[in-house]
Amino acid sequence: MNTTTHRSRRGRLALAGAALTATSALALTGCMSFTVDAGEVTGPASGGGVGFDDIQSATIQIEAVGTFVSPEMGGYEAAGRGSGFLISDDGLAVTNNHVVVGAGTLKVWRGGDTSETLNAKVLGSSECLDLAVIQLQEDDYPYFDWHKGDITTATDVYAAGFPLGDPEFTMTRGIVSKADTSVDTPWASLDHVIEHDARIRGGNSGGPLVDAEGKLIGVNYAGNDLHDQNLAIHRDEVQQVLDQLAEGESVLSLGINGTGLMTEEGEGLGIWVNSVASGSAADTAGVEPGDLITKMEGVSVGTDGTMADYCDVLRTHGQDATLGVELYRPADGIYYTGQFNGEPVEGVSVASEAGASSGGSGGSGGSGGSGGNAGAAADFVSVVDDTGSVTVDVPEAWSSLDTSVYTDPRGGEWARIDASTDIDAFASGWSVPGVSVMAAPAATATIQPEEWLQMTADYLTQSGCTTEAIDEYSDDLHAGVFQYWTGCGETGASYLMLAAYSNDGEYLIVLSVTALSDDDITAIDRALGSFQAAF
Structure with missing residues (x-):
């Protein structure tokens, strides 16, 4: 008798009945807002960035076209729309990672003007911070300046963008309810977040949150209608990594567009990969859209339905380290093990083991x-x-x-x-x-x-x-x-x-x-x- 010693791990991931129970920034409904008519797009106000009256001119709508895989629908080719904003006169813009990463093509319209379609490419991104910097084709653009000084509770704020995929520019008004807090969501893990009540809906993702002078204080990325909770990535969090992203470096990123997946009973299953950036560490490792990442460096990830554990591994080891990974691929019903920045993933077979x-x-x-x-x-x-x-x-x-x-x-x-x-x-x-x-x-x-x-x-x-x-x-x-x-x-x-x-x-x-x-x-x-x- 030839007896081997090993332990097999096969998770019963009931994906057929699984659902994302956390509210997504792409699934918001209802808000009290006022609409700014999409008129002629004007240039920046004199003396630098745009003023409040010109916010529309520096806000962009982004359409990301590509093949994505969802737990409910499987693989599909789709054109999803989000928002963004210009931060330099040569076409540098900021948006969310979940808006653009993994897309095959990007189309951009500025200020609600759909008569001219602009091209763009992703320079750098971060799934943990839900940030991405994109570069538009060269031109002379209006752009935003950053708010200077402290951001305090009760500050008047305005959320700008293109909700629900509509090309009509929209703004909503509110106040800062929490000036600086940490938040983990199914698609990000942030130490510095602004909570406010300027309603945002699907399509507002990546758009600017500005003060009464039109100065940037954050990047909208999530909302919850039930609790009237709207979230923006804090200005300080953005500025800390902005230069790296603009120079083409990804930060706290392996190149996935991911979401924490939970069962209807609230059991965290792992990090679902909606799409993968070509040439990224995840792509090189053999991770595919539709995979479910269950462990990194021996740590179970997504157990609470958020990206927190996934991002903590990256913060501990760094994105360039060799990181062990375990994942489940529902398309073939097999577990895979391997490494980011190391040996690519391979299927695990009980029989071969x-x-x-x-x-x-x-x-x-x-x-x-x-x-x-x-x-x-x-x-x-x-x-x-x-x-x-x-x-x-x-x-x-x-x-x-x-x-x-x-x-x-x-x-x-x-x-x-x-x-x-x-x-x-x-x-x-x-x-x-x-x-x-x-x-x-x-x-x-x-x-x-x-x-x-x-x-x-x-x-x-x-x-x-x-x-x-x-x-x-x-x-x-x-x-x-x-x-x-x-x-x-x-x-x-x-x-x-x-x-x-x-x-x-x-x-x-x-x-x-x-x-x-x-x-x-x-x-x-x-x-x-x-x-x-x-x-």
Whole structure:
């Protein structure tokens, strides 16, 4: 017997039902505002930056076009709009990271004038500070000056921009309610934030917050209608990194447009990657839009639904350090490990970690000519048992199903999914691949995890199987044991069995997979990356 020692970590990330529960700056509704008519765009006031009457002329609307991936909608090509503002006469402008990073193209309109479309490129950005500096095509532009002196509570402020993607310029008025506070949101982690009640809505992101003279005091980036809370990145936070961003250096950034992801029950899952900046550390590491970053340098990130832990790792080690990363890729149901600024991420396979490979050479075929090919990695479907208690992803080709209740030798009843290319051949031998998932409430489970493995071992030994690995198993929701066998039956198939309790002690789940080819090994990892039970 060749026994390996390792611990597998497979998180059950119920992404199908997951939702972003924190309010996003892009999902605001309702405000009391006054609208400034979009008239002729004028130049800067004499003596430098624009005055209050010319705020519109130095405020820009930005359209970011590209392919993004959301937890709810999957991949889509979209054109999202936000705001920004000019800070120099040669076209340097400030906006939010979440407005521009990862976009394929940027289009800019100034002051509500849609007759002229300007081009722009991102110079530097920060996902932790939710800041980005962009450069417009060369021209002579009006621009803002910065407020000088302290920013105090009750200061009159105005939020300018283009809410709801409308090209009509809008301003709202309010006062500073908190002059300097720290705030963590799903898409940023800031030490210096201004809280105010000048209402901002989706599309205001990246726009200027100014005083009664039209001087900049912050960059709007988030709001919450329910609590009448509107947030702007503090002037001092912006000015501290502005030169670096303008010179093309990113700050507290690995190049993602990310969001803390939470379940509907409020459980933090990680940092969802909406898009990735080409050439960034994340891009070089192999991170893709639609990935969920779960750990960095051994620290779980996004557990509270914010970017706080992610950004704390960057503040501790620096963005240029070699940083270990673990992520889950729902597109293929596999976990990946690797490094930022080091070794690119690679998929983690329970079977390969156990030192095993599929025993067959594609399968000898069963009744009806069924072979061992699980199909392409993308050809998976989700299957639910008859009671609605158990789900698992299986290759689309494994369409022969048994989802009825299973009664064990001791009379216990289990919710069950058996899936294969031929369910009868799967149940009677080793000629076809397949998966079996069973679950029962802990209170009624008649067979314990170790007993399941022992009962199965007797049959496997008779079939000529050899143990490759036996070890403890743990993931985000389960803990138990698993065993991996090879050389089973006349086809030399591989077989994995896992038996584990849910961490809350509510149920016991048993999963087994028969594999005849390397594609079927992929099916093992997909099954481990997708099985769920609820009682």
